[in-house]
Amino acid sequence: MHPLTYGDIKTGADRIRGLVRPVTVAQLDPGSIVTAPVDPLDDRPDTPARVYLALEFMQHTGSFKARxxxxxxxxxxxxxxxxxAGVAxxxxxxxxxxxAWAARMLNATATVFLPDTAPSVKVDKLRDLGAAVYLIPGEYADAARACEVFAAESGALxxxxxxxxxxxxxxxxxxDExxxxxxxxDTIVVAVGGGGLFAGVAIAAQAHGIRTIAVEPENCRALNAAIQVGGPVDVTVDSIAADSLGARRTSELALNAYQASHAIDSRSxxxxxxxPDSEIVRARQLLxxxxRLLVEHGAATALAGLLAEPSYRVRDGITRTDLTPVGGYRPQPGETVCVVLCGANTDPKTI
Structure with missing residues (x-):
């Protein structure tokens, strides 16, 4: 697998232009997000952070995944x-x-494997799009193994x-949108599951000197665990946001993007x-x-990253004990931040 570059992202933008919806951005009320304490030696005016929401859940199929x-x-x-044989x-x-949406656009067949715990709202939408749907007992990893077997036997991409x-x-x-x-x-905040969104965003953000904040549920921490040990590793999946952020292992692309950002420019x-899940629930309810924005818990996880109280907790790492950040990121006074609300395929009754 070749390393992801900003050039790949620019090429992708040209390829999908006119097929996907440009993202809508809305600003939060000034002072909605608590900022970091002012440095007494800093003579800049104490202005609140400007925080925006990127409403990517308005994308085709209700999430950034359409891109x-x-x-x-x-x-x-x-x-x-x-x-x-289409795509699986x-x-x-x-x-x-x-x-399934992209396949239908190209008159191709889509076969989709889901954990049997997938929300019914997503299963129903898949069938409406004409996809063949298989519900597999277990987690995402179990569905992935079933998909591999199907692709090998059917010839599907x-x-x-x-x-x-x-x-x-x-x-x-x-x-860039x-x-x-x-x-x-200055800063873009994204929720992280397997790391595809984070990898693409971090590479593009780094090209412009923008910091990326990767937010994960405390008990769905595939990227965080990989950062600690220097490589992807299996983690426990146990969160209210697991239906969209429940990857057992992060991608090399995501870890490489994180490491590259630290090797190039410490400011970004x-x-x-x-x-914690309690903050994810609170962020979703506040939205x-x-x-009046109804998003899934995975999308609310990004906003929870700005709402939760910053703290550090001693916890067992995969191979060692670390001080792991548990809680929010505090923007500096005057910092300009955008939180990506990445999906809204959720049941309104669950709010």
Missing amino acids: GAANFLVSHHEAGTLPE IASGGNAGLAC QSHAYDHPLIAAGAGTLV IREQIPDL AAHSILV WSHR
């Missing part, structure tokens, strides 16, 4: 490598929806929910933070109460 799916399938269509993918739901350069590059096209609306952007180096 990567379109980039992946259109690329194969253009190259003549999209077989008669394992997903927690959102990637499958995006794949196997896509991936997050671990592919074309998928991650498509996700990264968000950044956000920058067009917020030219002075990516941060990894963890938030509904104050903005």
Whole structure:
């Protein structure tokens, strides 16, 4: 797998232009987000951070995944490598929806494998898009194994929910669209599951000197664990946001993007933070109460990264004990931040 570059993201943006919806950006009320304490030696005025929401849940199929799916399938269509058997993918739901949508756009067949715990709202939408749906007992990893067997036997093109350069590059096209609306952007905040969104966003953000904050549920910490030990490793999946952020292992693309940001420019180096489920629930409810925005828990995880109280907790790492950040990122006074709300395929009754 070749390393992801900003050039790949620019190429992806050209490829999917006109196929996906440009992201909508909305500013939060001034003072909505608590900022970091002012340095007494800093003579800059104590101005609140400016915080925006990128409403990417308004994208086709209700999540950012449409970007990567379109980039992946259109690329194969253009190259003549999209077989008669169509495309197969394992997903927690959102990637499958995006794949089915993109396949239908190209008159191709989509076969989607989901954990049997996938929300019914996602399963129903998949069937509405004409996909063949298989519910597999267990977690995403079990669905992925079933998908591999199917692709090998049927000849279908196997896509991936997050671990592919074309998928991650498509996700990264968000950044330049956000920058067009917020030219002075300092920081972008994203929720992390397998790491496709983070990888694309971090690479594009780094090209412009923008910091990326990677937010994961405390008990779905695939990227955070990989950072600690220097390589992808299996983790426990146990969170209210597991239906969209429940990858057992992060991608090499995501870890490489994180490491690259630290090797190039410390001012825009990516941060990894963890938030408890209680803060994810609170962030989701606040979005509904104050903005009438109904998003899934995975999307609310990103906002929880700004709402949770910053702290450090001693916890057992994969191979060693570390001080792991558990809680929020505090913007500096005057910092310009954009939080990506990445998906809204959720049951309104659960709010």
